[in-house]
Amino acid sequence: MRILHTSDWHLGQNFMGKSRQAEHQALIGWLLTQVQNHAVDAVLIAGDIFDTGTPPSYAREMYADLVVRLHAAGVGLLLLGGNHDSVATLRESSALLSVLSTHVYPAATAPKSHVRVLPSRVAGQPGCIVCAIPFIRPRDVVTSEFGQSAQDRQQQLLVAIKQYYQSVYAAACAKRDELAQQTGQRLPIIATGHLTTVGASSSESVREIYVGTLDAFPTSEFPPVDYLALGHIHKPQKVGGHEHIRYCGSPITLSFDELGQNKQMLLVDLNESGLQSVTELPVPIFQPMMSLRGDLGYMTDALPRIAAQAEAGQTVWLEITVTTDDYLADLPARIQKLVEGQPLEVLRIRRERGQTMAQLQDNSGVTLDELDPHDVFERRLGLEEGMDASLRGAITQRYRQVVDAVQLGESEEQGEGTAQ
Template sequence: MRILHTSDWHLGQHFMGKSRQAEHQAFIHWLLQQVAAQQVDAVLIAGDVFDTGTPPSYARELYSQLVVALHAANVSLLVLGGNHDSAATLGESRALLACLGASVVPAVAAAPAEQVLLLKRRDGTPGAIVCAIPFIRPRDVLQSQAGQSAEDKQLGLQQAIQQHYQAVYQAACAQREALRMPLPIIATGHLTTVGASASESVREIYVGALEAFPTSAFPPADYIALGHIHRPQLVGGLEHIRYSGSPIPLGFDEAGQQKQVLLVDVDSLGLMAVTPLPVPCFQPLRTLRTLRGNLAELAGAIAEAAGQGTAEKPVWLDVQVQGDDYLSDLQQRIQQLVGELPLEVLRIRRERANAGAALEATARETLAELTPQDVFERRLAQETLDAPLLEQLQARYRQLLASLQEQDA
């Protein structure tokens, strides 16, 4: 049986004022092409299919189109709830989607056997048994007790999650015995494991509780399909425990990653092979930095980045400026460098340490030597603001100064 493992789609993400609709639509189109070309039997999404619990209508529409397209291709779909997903939102259409060959597990079930699913091949024969475990919230598996220390709570949660995995795995083994078929067992999960490398766009799922789940606590499944970490990777160097990663970069720190989905081949003997399929870049992102606060050195980097964009699909830029100058007109200067190039500046960051050095360099000045307008302008220089907002703040401050001067007159 061939399974396509993917996760963390975050349909409906609003990224620094930009919609990801076109990227997600292009990705789903590409995914369906791979499903056909690679003769995939089932698609498994290991959590965070949506970015929020109330996804916009276009995100729901893309989700529905995927279900219909896979049903038409006679390909099974398994969707697990993630920490960004709303269990209620995913669960509301669960019965309807089941009629279209899609299984949805939005949250932890009351009985472990309810999370054991049979995945079928394209020809309708059984192909694998899945321990379908979504994102686990502490309240799903643990009752809080008064007087527990933070360490006790963390250990208790880790043990409770491990016990849940073992219970579902035992239910899967019982189903395999009842079927009397040598089917491989696949487990899923949406959590952070020990040693996993995350990125800035990953929201921690266990705040003050479980930081990372030990690899040794997983059951001996033939393959463990994980989600939540956006960087594709093996866990603990083990071939059978993997994060597929997100299909598109969800933050600028992911821009340099080669995104992928995983083709997982299993048979009666267990895991046969895992083949990464590189996902094309549907929207170029770049981070540009200056090392000495010299904006002139950005000119070459900006020109080079422009070569990756087009008028229809400009490169989204994150610019980080380091230096000892205030550069109160930083936004305007960078926009002048960009000009008519196929680039869009989504974020400008100023190195805070250098801003402090600039203040130290002028420490000999006293407030008596500065006007209120000088103080305000220098404070604004430490922030990165859009030109309209900057102008609005300056105008409001001038009005406030004028009003105070009139009162003193």
């Protein structure tokens, strides 16, 4: 049985005002080629399929395109909800997609319902059993109690997640024993997850989850599966040195601090004896990006060289951090003049010393207790030099909508608690 493990696609991402549509479309085409070339039986996406709970229409179209093309190729698809995904959005088409060899798990429900037998592509016989576990939201597994301390809530959530994994694993073992009696074949068991584990290394584009309750789930608390396919962390890595516990990472660069990572997907081979091998498939760079740091003299020399190395028809996205010349009031205009007529686009300009001074000034005499969420956001947004006014306004409006939704949800939960 051969599975292609991937995660954190973030379809529909708006990256500093730029769409990733072309990259994701190219990624789907590349994926289909790999599936054929490597005789993949099933594709597994371990969460964060979409970037937001309300993805744009083109992102939904690409999602449907992936499903249809994999089904036509005879390849199964297993989709797990992530913390960026909307449960309702994934659930709305799950029944229809099951007819197209695609199984969607938006949220944690009854443990037995999360056991899925994946067939091999050619013979159509059972190939492995999956504990198909998506991002586990605290409200799905724990009930808050009045007067609990933060430490108590953290321990309660840890125990609840552990018990949930064990319950699904027990159901998978029962299914394996049942099939073994029928066929004489002992199927391997794999599990999925969308969370941070102890020892995992993340990047700035990874949104923290279980904030204030659980920082990372201990690796030792996972059940003894043959392979654990994880999502949420964008940097590909083995966890704790274990060959069978893997983050595949995001297939495209989702923030400038992810530059230098070797983006990949993982080919996972299993048989009755368990895990046989994990092969890294490097993902091509569909959109070149670079982060530069130095003074204006350095930029004057470096930018033409970068432009000369750009492939025909491609524009390099840049993040520029200016050091000794960061005091210049017309810095953004000077940078833009340097890239005029070049296959270069500056997405972000940072003033190194200016940002440091602004942060120091903000820290003098002002505490977080004196600021509301909107004040904190405005101060942080003010550090972004050269941001287009319309983009700044759109980001601010979106942030206010998110804060209002969170505050409304907290008010409703408090009301329910009072009623109980």
